[in-house]
Amino acid sequence: MKVAKIRLRQEPYKSFIVHNEKDPFTPWHHHPEYELVLIIKGKGKRLVGDHVARFEKNDLIFLGPFIPHQWVCEIDGDQINGPFDEAFVIQFGYDFLGEKFFEIPENSCLKRFLLESNRGYEFFGKTKDRIISILHEMFDMNDVQRLYALLRIFEVFASTREYHLLASPNTADSFQLTHDDPMKKAMQYILQNFQNNIQFSDLLALTNLSYASFYPAFKKAYRMSFKDYLITVRVGYACKLLTEGSMQIAEIAYDSGFENLSNFNRQFKRIKGLTPSQFQKQYRAENIPAI
Numbered sequence: 001m002k003v004a005k006i007r008l009r010q011e012p013y014k015s016f017i018v019h020n021e022k023d024p025f026t027p028w029h030h031h032p033e034y035e036l037v038l039i040i041k042g043k044g045k046r047l048v049g050d051h052v053a054r055f056e057k058n059d060l061i062f063l064g065p066f067i068p069h070q071w072v073c074e075i076d077g078d079q080i081n082g083p084f085d086e087a088f089v090i091q092f093g094y095d096f097l098g099e100k101f102f103e104i105p106e107n108s109c110l111k112r113f114l115l116e117s118n119r120g121y122e123f124f125g126k127t128k129d130r131i132i133s134i135l136h137e138m139f140d141m142n143d144v145q146r147l148y149a150l151l152r153i154f155e156v157f158a159s160t161r162e163y164h165l166l167a168s169p170n171t172a173d174s175f176q177l178t179h180d181d182p183m184k185k186a187m188q189y190i191l192q193n194f195q196n197n198i199q200f201s202d203l204l205a206l207t208n209l210s211y212a213s214f215y216p217a218f219k220k221a222y223r224m225s226f227k228d229y230l231i232t233v234r235v236g237y238a239c240k241l242l243t244e245g246s247m248q249i250a251e252i253a254y255d256s257g258f259e260n261l262s263n264f265n266r267q268f269k270r271i272k273g274l275t276p277s278q279f280q281k282q283y284r285a286e287n288i289p290a291i
Helices: 105-115 125-138 143-159 182-193 200-207 211-222 226-244 249-255 261-272 276-286
Strands: 017-022 034-041 044-048 051-055 060-063 069-073 086-092 121-123 163-165
Touching: 034 125, 044 060, 051 226, 060 125, 086 125, 105 143, 121 125, 125 143, 182 200, 182 211, 182 226, 200 211, 211 226, 226 249, 226 261, 226 276, 249 261, 249 276, 261 276
Parallel strands: none
Antiparallel strands: 017 086, 034 060, 034 086, 044 051, 044 069, 060 121, 121 163
16 A cells, blocks of 8 residues: 555646546545645545544645545445546645745745645634635636635635644654655555554554564654554544534444444543543534524
8 A cells, every 4th residue: 555646737837736636536645736625525534644534525625745645435325327526626836936935024924834734734614614715716717817816825824723733743754754664554554444453463464574673663653552553543533523423422433443432432531631422512512603
């Protein structure tokens, strides 16, 4: 499960990429461009670095360069006549407006936003609504209009704090590993199979390493043991399901890869400091619309 370096084709005489992506979405990959992704249709599982969560229509994500990512779409019964998953994607390089554009004093906040995006952002609130509105306008724009629409999005980037960070803080460093590094292979396997019963022996076979070699190497790369890393990914995925509120807590436990509810409750509280039910109640209380 190699991280592919996949780059969208940039048309001649255009400074940035606007792309309409349809199912099947691009597999686990990365690229040197910044990327803004709006899900137009579809739902499923989103992987950004070591972060795993659910996604659905209007999911809006911004990614910094070289962070691996993938949207894994679910097949609906309604898709018997073909896939209908779709995303609107914008990609640009740091220097697409010239080497000095992001360096000028007026762009200091925008520059900081870009430099801190190596963990990925998920937008929410009025920021999300405003960016989605601009992106929908861009569908029917010509190239010149799209450039100035992107500058309007940059204006939003420069002032907003309405986003969640996705991948963990150590992600940026860990992805500096070479593509065929055994630890990166192990991480990719965990992210794509965390809902299943992953055995330590599976990782040893995948990386072709002994226990004595694998354990310290994994801990050095990800600052935690394999077991803690797997539990952290599962709890992160469970948090997303809890905020959606469409499943019972017991269902969420099993869907996140935990074998029983008591272990899920114990591990969740150890990592989050709250039980799953307390986390869900707190989230609902903080997101009650103002009257």
